[in-house]
Amino acid sequence: MSESPEQLQAEVAAGNPPQTVTEYRREQSFPVRLLRDLAVPVLALFTGLLVGAIIIGLSAPDFWDHLRHGEVLQAFGTGASLAGNAYYWLFKSAFGSRQAWSETGVQTVPLLFVGLSAAFSFRGGFFNIGAQGQFLFGAMTAVLMANHFAGMPGIIHIPIVLVLGFIGGAVWGSIAGILKARTGANEVITTLMLNYVAIYLVNWLLITPIFQRPGFPNPITSEAVPSALLPALPGYRIHLGVLIVLACAIIIWWILFRTTIGFQLQTVGANAAAATYAGISVAWTYILIMVIAGGLAGMAGTTQLLTTQTSVIPDFAGSYGFDAITVAILGRLHPIGVIFAAFLLGSLRSGAIGMQSATSLPYYIIIVIQAVIIAFMTSPHLIRQIFRVRQAAATGSESFSKGWAA
Amino acid sequence: MELRGITKRFPGVVANEDVDLLIRPGEVHALLGENGAGKTTLMNVLYGLYHPDEGQILVSGKPVVFQSPSDAIAAGIGMVHQHFMLVPVFTVTDNVMLGVEPTGFLGFLERRKARARLVELSQRFGLTVNPDAEVEDLPVGVQQRVEILKALYRHASLLILDEPTAVLTPQETEELFGVIRSLTDAGTSIIFISHKLKEVMAIADRITVLRRGRVVGTVAPADTSEQQLATMMVGREVMLVVDKDPAETGDVVLSVEDLVVRDERGHNAVDGLSMEVRTGEILAVAGVQGNGQTELVEAVTGIRPVVSGTIQVEGQELANASPRDYLDAGVAHVPEDRQKYGLVLGFPIELNMVLNTFEKEPFSHGIVIDYDAIRENANALIRQFDVRTSSPQAPASTLSGGNQQKVIIAREFSHGSKLLVAAQPTRGLDVGSMEYIHAQIVKKRDEGAAVLLVSTELDEIMALGDRIAVMYQGKIIGVLDRSEATREGIGLLMAGRTREAAEVQGV
Structure with missing residues (x-):
């Protein structure tokens, strides 16, 4: 079985050019890549809605009655019809009329701001979960400045308040950035803890003379003066914030993918050691990330203040701090993806309000749906197994091969 | 032990094609080949991790089918992986007996029994190791001995060593060779996987060379030379x-x-x-x-x-x-740990090629990055430095070790012409890539650069x-x-x- 050296030399001489055994996957065409990138989010959404439907079905009172009497088919029939009815109203209330579209837009704006904030910091490897605190500080600065500059014309007043709201969030956000840059403090811990600091600091500030609405005993600020409020479409609640946030998404996309800052940030996020080697200042990058991410969250608080919730109260930030993470992950940390993710969650919310009044199902069912979506998004292996989605070895992304039943 | 006509295909690649391999009792059989030649795949077939698409495995003349590594272990095959499979916080004894713990009355562990056998084995084969030491405290060479003892403890009569010297100092390598000789004297067969010619010549009884998944030939060290082995491996004069x-x-x-x-x-x-x-x-x-x-x-x-x-x-x-100041002063750096410092593995090759120059003209104007210039630069460097890839947009992680190093060399040679600092520039690379990188470093010197080379x-x-x-x-x-x-x-x-x-x- 062994070849002689002479034969070998002959083989070489005959021209058997050396080549590598491994051949890499060819670049896939755009539609294939798009399908691959969308597979997991779409399947996660589908699974979330399916689980939501099951819960709604099980919550139908008739379902258990029928089951008790052994009427299995009727039981499932009622369950399915209640779920169908709920989703019908959910959809109708989100997209069924111009008013519905307007509400969906109003719900989308703050989600998109905080989603961009989280996506931007995650891209830089900075796991910022402090959007809540930054949101609050943006709003606090904005309410102070809106009333400080009262009397200005809106065209000057609004931009000033927006910029100062951005700065408010940026200052709060940069605390965690500086801590990590200087001392290496774990940002998950610091941003989470700074949320508590922000909440209770704001609770206290709200009863100080600087912020508290004159003559009120409870913690609430004065309303932002009308000249600072963002103009809305006449007859609707939809406001200028939609355009501002879309512009921000495009700017963030541009920074991430077209500038040296974005390159720097993504290098730090992908491999901080290699970034150091390449002469990038990792410390400054972390601070920069938190200035921008904090600013975006601050803008979220500011636009809320200048539109639907015109004064700050202790619960002002609601669940936006954690929605930020949901939107960013669902949008796969891509500004364009985040637009769709925020729109999706925004429409679930505006839909849920209509669903609640039409079917008396609780609004919070959509929080369950949202949670299931995120659980599946963050466990792509699970979703791949359920839906038999192949993983493309070379890229780490997914390709869709077979359906549910395969 | 014999492999007959083994073929293993992966999507788009034939990793092994019609491979025959005969291992005699008590011999050191070296498996030589470049990275990606199919050595590890073949051994994974033998160890039951992969099932061959064609061909059969024979033990003492009888065909066997290994469903999993446990079948292979039962047939007396032991494997020492390149990356050790040890629990760092366990003692040597615990690591060795893990999975085959001797138990006595009511299923209690009989650690003493295991320890006694371990001591006996280590004395018989000259594998000196303290059975009570924790693995994390041991030097790499000793950890490797623990891996070998693990296989012997499971009655291995054929031991597969996958690139065993890659992590060893020259002294530790000598010690390993001593251990290998005492094992073969006792009748154990060894499959020694390597791409280092000197070592293979020194330790092997017979050498089988693989290239592109096929057996090129089997020779004895006495009948061949390093030069001829290199030619067999690479397929051209080296x-x-x-x-x-x-x-x-x-x-x-x-x-x-x-x-x-x-x-x-x-x-x-x-x-x-x-x-x-x-x-x-x-x-x-x-x-x-x-x-x-x-x-x-x-x-x-x-x-x-x-x-x-x-x-x-x-x-x-x-x-x-x-680091920025050093870059600006004209210092180029080929780092020791190419995957940690030298590359961002998830980034496309073209971005890795401008990792430390992206802020400069022509790759960016102000803060705006010029991706066309980056693409052009990558295409030129890929051609000039012969990087084997399907596309400049392929992630660096898809490249072989040699080609990853070429990406770094290409980048570092395209800036900073005054001083080149190269640390372990050919570690883990095959003969062909090594030859190329050495020639490039000499060329850099001849162009008038100062070169600081650090190598073990x-x-x-x-x-x-x-x-x-x-x-x-x-x-x-x-x-x-x-x-x-x-x-x-x-x-x-x-x-x-x-x-x-x-x-x-x-x-």
Whole structure:
């Protein structure tokens, strides 16, 4: 079985050019890549809605009655019809009329701001979960400045308040950035803890003379003066914030993918050691990330203040701090993806309000749906197994091969 | 043990094609081939991790089918992986018995029984190891012995060693060879996977060469030469000796004085080191791994802070300057750990090629990145440095080790022409890539750059160095001209034995 050296030399001489055994996957065409990138989010959404439907079905009172009497088919029939009815109203209330579209837009704006904030910091490897605190500080600065500059014309007043709201969030956000840059403090811990600091600091500030609405005993600020409020479409609640946030998404996309800052940030996020080697200042990058991410969250608080919730109260930030993470992950940390993710969650919310009044199902069912979506998004292996989605070895992304039943 | 007509296909690739392999009792059978030649796939087939698409495995003449590694282990096959599979916080005894723990009354562990057998095995084969030591406290060479003992404990009569010397010092390699000989004397067969020609020639009874998934031939060391093996492996004539003219040295580029640098644990890893590198020469720093070379390289490229001392590049003081300052001063750096520092594996090749130059013209204008310029640069460098890839947009992680290193070399050679700092530039690379990278480093020298080469491979030091500095415990304990240096003398200096070295070198 062994070849002689002479034969070998002959083989070489005959021209058997050396080549590598491994051949890499060819670049896939755009539609294939798009399908691959969308597979997991779409399947996660589908699974979330399916689980939501099951819960709604099980919550139908008739379902258990029928089951008790052994009427299995009727039981499932009622369950399915209640779920169908709920989703019908959910959809109708989100997209069924111009008013519905307007509400969906109003719900989308703050989600998109905080989603961009989280996506931007995650891209830089900075796991910022402090959007809540930054949101609050943006709003606090904005309410102070809106009333400080009262009397200005809106065209000057609004931009000033927006910029100062951005700065408010940026200052709060940069605390965690500086801590990590200087001392290496774990940002998950610091941003989470700074949320508590922000909440209770704001609770206290709200009863100080600087912020508290004159003559009120409870913690609430004065309303932002009308000249600072963002103009809305006449007859609707939809406001200028939609355009501002879309512009921000495009700017963030541009920074991430077209500038040296974005390159720097993504290098730090992908491999901080290699970034150091390449002469990038990792410390400054972390601070920069938190200035921008904090600013975006601050803008979220500011636009809320200048539109639907015109004064700050202790619960002002609601669940936006954690929605930020949901939107960013669902949008796969891509500004364009985040637009769709925020729109999706925004429409679930505006839909849920209509669903609640039409079917008396609780609004919070959509929080369950949202949670299931995120659980599946963050466990792509699970979703791949359920839906038999192949993983493309070379890229780490997914390709869709077979359906549910395969 | 025999493999007959083994074929294993992966989507798009035939990893093994019609491979025959016969292992005789008590022989050391070396499996030689470049990275990606199918050595590891073949061994995974033998170890039951993969099922062959065609062909069969015979044990003592009878065909067998291995469904999983446990079948292979039952048939007396043991495998020592390149990356050890040990629990760091367990003792040696616990690691060895893990999975086959002897139990007695009511299922209680009989650790003493396991320990006694372990001691008996280690004495019989000269595998000295403290059975009660925790694995994380042991040097790599000893950890490898634990892996071998694990296989022997499971009654292995055929031991597969996957690139066993990749992580060892020259001394540890010698010790391993001693262990291998005592194992074969006792009738154990060894499959020794490697791409290092010298070692294979030294230890193997027979050598099977794989190329592109096929067996090129099986030869005995006595009937062949390193040159012929290299030709079989690569498929063309390979230059094993680096062809270079004498150095034409000029001005001092890098000057280091009394440098002190600490490692992570706060010890002075570099401890009062001084040296100079001039234009047109390669200063090769030899030394056993862990004598401060890593810290020295990181200090003279700005990655690691300096405690005291000076580092000057063309007279400019740069101690404690940032990596950016070193880049701007014209220092190029091929880092020791190419996957940690040299590349962002998830990034496309084209971005990795501008990792430290992306902020400069023509790759960006102001803060706006010019992706067209980056693409053009990548296409040119891929052609010039012969990087084997399907596309400049493929992630760096898809490249073989040799091609990853070529990406780094291409990037570092396209900027910073004054000083090149290259740390372990060919570690883990196959003969073909090694030849290429050596030629590039010599070319850089001939263009007038000063080159600081740090390597633990004596062959590389001897092949490339114009002057050879030996580093021992954070200091340079001897600098020899290439013309007067001998392997023996440098080996003694590497062990810190200056006096004997002086006698050998006659200086």
